[in-house]
Amino acid sequence: MLLHTIFLIAIAAEAMTAALAAGRRKMDWFGVCMLACVTALGGGTMRDILLGHYPLSWVADPNLLLICCGAALATIAGARFMHKLKWPFLLLDAIGLVVFSIIGCNVALEMGQPFVVVIVSGMITGIVGGILRDVLCNDVPLVFSSELYATVAIVAGLLYTGGLALGLPRELVIVVTLALGFAFRVAAIVFKWEMPKFVYDKELR
Amino acid sequence: MLLHTIFLIAIAAEAMTAALAAGRRKMDWFGVCMLACVTALGGGTMRDILLGHYPLSWVADPNLLLICCGAALATIAGARFMHKLKWPFLLLDAIGLVVFSIIGCNVALEMGQPFVVVIVSGMITGIVGGILRDVLCNDVPLVFSSELYATVAIVAGLLYTGGLALGLPRELVIVVTLALGFAFRVAAIVFKWEMPKFVYDKELR
């Protein structure tokens, strides 16, 4: 219940940041809505396609599409105030990343998938929306080179599945995962924690 | 029957415009055929994957692949005449957009999907092929910023499902949807009807 509420808020927040990205590319209102839907729902969609888990969440509940479009249009309407909202967006995105990861793990767990697939399922749910957004905006995906993001999704997945495996009550595991995952992501932003980069500029010969 | 004939013509037309896009990127003959197939069949393929509607149309009827490759190779052979065919292509693309939208709505209706999903299914069928073409050509998808296109697909879907819901004969609904959708798209091109753009260039802070 709590999870689903945060999920909806996170969807709206992802849609709003996607709308701003669309605005930087001077997309029209339709493009803004489309990019918002792809970004907010793309991770779960990719997970479900890869796992063969039908129907997709937004097919079963098309209100998710309306939430994304509503959030996108609200972003256009309130564009002049958005530049002050960097931190609210970052915080909502951080909590959204953890919620997406938990939900992704859950889907794979319920399908009886092996451990590695469960963690990957959580990670895909958390990060693929942003990757699709960047591909459609013609950028190299940010998640491949910026502050810890996918790592947060993986750690959240490990905390969640680990807690469940220990037999702890599900509600407790969710709250702890949310708190620690959120703190981890915020710390990564504040302290600019990054994965080491792999820089390779030689030609093979 | 009429629908299927127009569908095949539209597939060929989409494949030909994709072949020209491939030629602008100096692709080889294989790349031209591949881009033609992805563009002409990508919308229906994406729809079927998202809805879990198997087998895909070109798997059930591989002749569709041959039509696309044939149209692409014909485009190469007749390249010197193509620059005079802007309007035939635009008109065929317009009718194709409406046909794709009707077919996409049909697939979702037959699966018993809710109303919003039916309209989205029509829209995806109409526009995703072009999006994939633009991503593979390393462009920001045109459909996010040019004359009304996705809107035409949505309006066509609304006309079609609305007509069916009113209990009108299916053939009549199809013909009316084709006529009005086509006229709408052509008017959008002629009068340069565009969605308002969302232009956002501030950094968040």
Place this chain on the structure above:
Amino acid sequence: MLLHTIFLIAIAAEAMTAALAAGRRKMDWFGVCMLACVTALGGGTMRDILLGHYPLSWVADPNLLLICCGAALATIAGARFMHKLKWPFLLLDAIGLVVFSIIGCNVALEMGQPFVVVIVSGMITGIVGGILRDVLCNDVPLVFSSELYATVAIVAGLLYTGGLALGLPRELVIVVTLALGFAFRVAAIVFKWEMPKFVYDKELR
């Protein structure tokens, strides 16, 4: 058995070349692993999604993900030696292309797909991983314009299915396909065999 061994080696080789591509984009270690997985496993994943062939290979056997990540991290560790390995990589990639194609044909054959779909299934398995790599690196896919590559996958598929259709023993057909496909690809690199390019720079009007 032989096929599976070569398959695993080919997966690792694809992952390593993808890791080098990631290094050219200065991705972090996570991005390197991710790009390695997408490149090495993306072709088979796309094939399975298009054919509705579940579970995906890496969901059924998550060790494939670990092999890709291991190969990617080994590439980072041994980056200073990689520039001398152009030919080993090209040769492994050539054998991998043929193996992927054979495996892709097999999957479609076992599903009872029609002939064209079998060949396309082999080709997709061989080339889509590289296409996804190029899209994520924000390049126009190399396979659309460089030395014969998809053609090799198609020819290998034709040899393999042709041999089976003639009733020849499966092991023999595999070995002959591997040998001829490999030779064809290597010859294409050495002699710079390319498909004719389609160059089109006129505007439609």
